[in-house]
Amino acid sequence: MPNHFTEPGFAPPDSSLGFTAIELMTTLVIAMVLLAIAIPSFSHMTAQNHLATTANDFVSAFALARQSAVAKGRPVTLCAGDQSGCFASVDWSKGWLAFVDADKSGTLDADEQILFTGIARRDDVVVQGNTPVEKPIIFSPLGFASQPGGAFTAGTLRVCVPTDIANNARDLVLAKSGRLRVEATDLNGACPAP
Numbered sequence: 331m332p333n334h335f336t337e338p339g340f341a342p343p344d345s346s347l348g349f350t351a352i353e354l355m356t357t358l359v360i361a362m363v364l365l366a367i368a369i370p371s372f373s374h375m376t377a378q379n380h381l382a383t384t385a386n387d388f389v390s391a392f393a394l395a396r397q398s399a400v401a402k403g404r405p406v407t408l409c410a411g412d413q414s415g416c417f418a419s420v421d422w423s424k425g426w427l428a429f430v431d432a433d434k435s436g437t438l439d440a441d442e443q444i445l446f447t448g449i450a451r452r453d454d455v456v457v458q459g460n461t462p463v464e465k466p467i468i469f470s471p472l473g474f475a476s477q478p479g480g481a482f483t484a485g486t487l488r489v490c491v492p493t494d495i496a497n498n499a500r501d502l503v504l505a506k507s508g509r510l511r512v513e514a515t516d517l518n519g520a521c522p523a524p
Contacts (some may be wrong), residue, residue, distance in 0.1 A: 340391045377493040385489040385500035388422075388457070391448050392467075392502070392510045395428040398445050399469035406445065407431040411438070411464035413447055420464040422487060423457040425449040436466030436478030440464065456521040460489040463504060473508040482506040487523040494519035 349357075391408060399406035410414035411427035415438040428445045429438050439446070450457055462485030468476050477483045484506045490499035499516040501524060504510055 334490060335451060337438045345520075365480065374493070374495050375493045377454070377495050377498070380455050381489060381491045381498065381500060384450055384452055384455045384457070385502065388426075388487060388489060388502055391419075391428065392504070392512045393428055395467075396469045396473050396508045398428065398430075398472055400473050402430065403468055405431045405434050405468050406437055407438075407466045407468045410438065411447075412422060412449075413444065414438075416466050420459065421457075422459060422463075422499070423450045423455065430464075431468055434468055434476075434478065434480070436452060436468060441493070454491060454493075456492060457487065457491045458490070458521070458523045460485050460524045463487050467504070469508055475504055475506055475508040488515075488521070488524040490517065490521035 392505065392520045395406050395408040406418075406428055408426060408428045410420045410422045410424065411417050413427070416427060416436065417424065426448050427438065428447075430440065430443045431438075432442060462477070462483045465477050465483070467483060470476060470480065475483050483504070485504050487502040487504070488499055489502065492498070497516045498519060499515040499517050501513040501515050501519065502510055503513060
């Protein structure tokens with residue numbers, strides 16, 4: 331006579347094979363509540379990270395251009411541009427270029443050495459400058475910042491995320507000494523020009 335308790339697929343009436351519908355629904359509700367709490371926090375953290383990364387890229391570019399001018403004892407220009415030269419329309423978010431600028435023209439000539447280029451890695455970050463940093467910035471061998479033509483320059487480059495997070499912008503303030511200062515700014519989710 332076959333024993334039904336030992337056959338595969340059969341369980342005694344007092345044993346459990348899985349979860350009840352109530353247990354599954356309770357677990358799903360708890361998981362949805364946790365996700366509802368975590369997702370907005372994660373998007374704010376991502377926006378802060380994109381802002382910090384882009385601002386740090388620009389701080390590094392300014393510092394490296396200035397340091398290169400001092401180390402080489404020659405003028406170095408930093409501008410919104412790419413390998414082909416400075417952009418006619420200033421858009422720092424599309425990239426930047428640093429090169430040894432022997433004639434201090436702010437224009438990349440065929441015989442001038444490109445030191446480095448960079449690109450903003452995030453499409454969700456807005457980069458804008460006020461009038462002085464719309465022109466190429468020329469660092470002298472002493473580290474001072476000037477415009478083509480020799481006038482000292484000082485200005486602000488704003489790196490911003492259009493998200494309502496605390497301190498959604500970083501103002502990179504360039505002094506005529508060539509030093510850069512970073513200021514956290516809260517613009518309530520907007521990204522106006524500096």
